[in-house]
Every structure is written in C-alpha cells, then in structure tokens.
Amino acid sequence: MIRLILQVLAASAGTVGFSLLFGVPARYYPYCGLIGGIGWLVYLCVLPGATAAIATFCATVVIILLSRWFAVRKRCPATLFLISGIFPLVPGAGIYWAAYYTITNQLQLALETGYGAVKAAVAIVLGIVVVFELPEKWFHTRTSR
C-alpha cells in the first residue's frame, strides 16, 4: 500500500517536472500532477488482471479524459496536460530491454520485449484516438457554460 502511494506520488512529481521542461505555465502544475498520478494509479490497478498493453490503454483513456475535462474547465489546449501526463506510460523500459537483449544476442527475448514496447505504443495511440473522437459537448457540464 505504501509502495503504491509512493509510486503514484513519484508519477505526479515526475509529470510536473516534465511540464516544466515543456514550458507549461506554473498555474497548471496541480492538474498536470493530478493527471500523471491518476494515470499511473489506473495502470497499476489494471496491471495485475490484464496485459501491460491493456493497462496502458486504460491509463491513456483516463489521462486523456481528464486532460480534456480540465482543458474545458481551464480554457486551454488539452495538449498542456496530456503530453506530460502520458510520459509514465511511454515504454522506455521496453526500449532498454530490446537494446540490451539485441546486443547480448538473445534475439528471441529482444523480439519479445521490442514487440511489447510496440504494443504499448499502439495502446497509447488507440487511447488517444478513441478519446479525442468523443464530442466536445460531453465535457461541458451546466456549471461551466
């Protein structure tokens, strides 16, 4: 449990750090952190019961739903929230293992990990495409307009 909280906090903090690198104004950091943390929480919760690709997909969907929701509330582009929020899900470890197994001549494992990284990337793609197809008006509630 403590491990989970620490992980989510680390994801939030890391997301805020990336927001700064991308020049996001400081007033949006709480939302960026929240989105990064929740995304990683979803990923961790789904992971035990599914494959990494499905967990990545679910987390991406949540991240982008939240990004669009905050974008409407804060009247700014959703890009501000989602680019850094999506970073924890990028298959960085997959790249590393694929490179590692390739140079140690374990081609079977290299293919498996590389393929896993591609699957995670495709899951992110699907998540982004699906959620951005949702009509804009779903994100407006009566209070916001």
Add this chain to the structure above:
Amino acid sequence: MEHARQDREVLSAALEAGKLLLENGAEIFRVEDTIYRICRHFGLTSANAFVLSNGIFLTSGNEEDNEAQFAKVLLIPVNRTNLGRVAEVNQLSRQIESGAYTIQQVRDELKRIQQMPEFPEKLQIAAAGFSGACFSHLFGGGFQDALCTMGIGMLLYIYLLKLGKPHFSKILCNILGSALVTFLSLLCYRFHMGTHLEAMLVGGIIIMVPGVAFTNGIRDMADGDYISGSVRMLDAILVFLCIAMGVGFMMTIYNTITGGMLL
C-alpha cells in the same frame, strides 16, 4: 488601398500566430483553426491556409469580393516546445473572437508572447534531474537509484542544452545522449552507488523520449493530417531508435571491456 493594407496586416498577424503555435508544439488542426479564426474575425473571408509540420502556406484574395491578393510561405524550423506559448496564443484567439482587440493590439500581443521568457536553464536542469529520479522509482528503483538518476538526468540535460542540441544533428545528439546515460548508469552500477541498472537507465533516457512528436503525430493522423502526422511519427520513431542505438552501443563497449559477465 487602405482596405488592402488592412487585409495584409490581418494575414501577417494570422501567420505570426500560426507560426508561434506550430513551432511551440501545437497540432496542425489548431494552427489552421487559429489562422481562420483571426482572419474571419477581421473580415477576411477569402484566406486559405495549408499547414505542414514545418511550414505554413497562406494566401488570400479573390476578384469578386475585391479582397487584396496576398500570399506568404513561411518555413518553420523545429523548435523547443513551449506549451506556455501555445496556451497564450490560444487564449489570445478566444479574446480576439470576443472582440477585445484591434489588429495592431493583436500584433503587439503576439510580439509579447514571442518574447515571453523561458524558465531559467538552472531550473530546467533541476527539473530534468528531479523527473528522472521520480521515473526511476516508477521503474523499480530504490532511493539510492533515484539519487543516481537525479545526477544522471541533470548531466544529460546539461549536455542536451550546451552541447547536443546547438552543435550536433538530431540523430547524433540522441545517440550520444543515450550513450552518456548508459555510461553513467553503468558507472553508478559498477561502483555500487545504485542497485537497479534498468531503473537508472530508463529514468535517464525518458528525458529524451519524444513525447511531443509522438502524441502530436498521433493526433494529426487522427485529424486526417496524414503528411504532418507521418513526419512527426517518423521523427518520434527515429529518436526512439537512436536512443536504443546509444544504449546498445555503450553496452557493447562495456561488455567487450569486461568480458560480458558483469551485467
């Protein structure tokens, strides 16, 4: 004649806004949308924009409406992403639509956004190290690993700012960057400063991951902007491959020196 000059100013302002958006990491659809909004608001209905990932083609004018003939092409080199500027231009375009600005004020405001200061370099370097440390924890690292990754991330970002981006091509910059991360991680691992090699390494290379190109590429494709989308995706894939190459390169050297037994 006065009318033509006014139209020309509107188009220049719209082009300027589009340039700011494009070079700071906005999607193609947003760039086009903003250009049309500005033109329409100032009564220029004949404007046509064609936006690519690194250029804007903008024309206006037709015989019937007596609007001035005008065309401009702008090549926009890939710049550092600054989403703050995207947000500001977006805000500006909303305010223009509500009628708050004259064309001269729009141009002044765009100039102000253009000159908006970035975060100081020291802060960026610290943020890179801090994010790296956080991500190394996500990938299974402990406290010691996080500390090492913080150092690695900061050194990497100093390299990117001072040496890599200004002097090398993008390909070489990324290969050397990930080789640097791998070298430093191996060093930390070898001298027992960190215990999880993978966590340190991944925490370091994630700073170079092309998140903006990747997400914008997907969104451009989804919007039907296939040319820009595929260029951006290609950019992202190239960077991913370069990162993998840098890691592989450095590990091969390490394995050759140590006989391949120590990993």
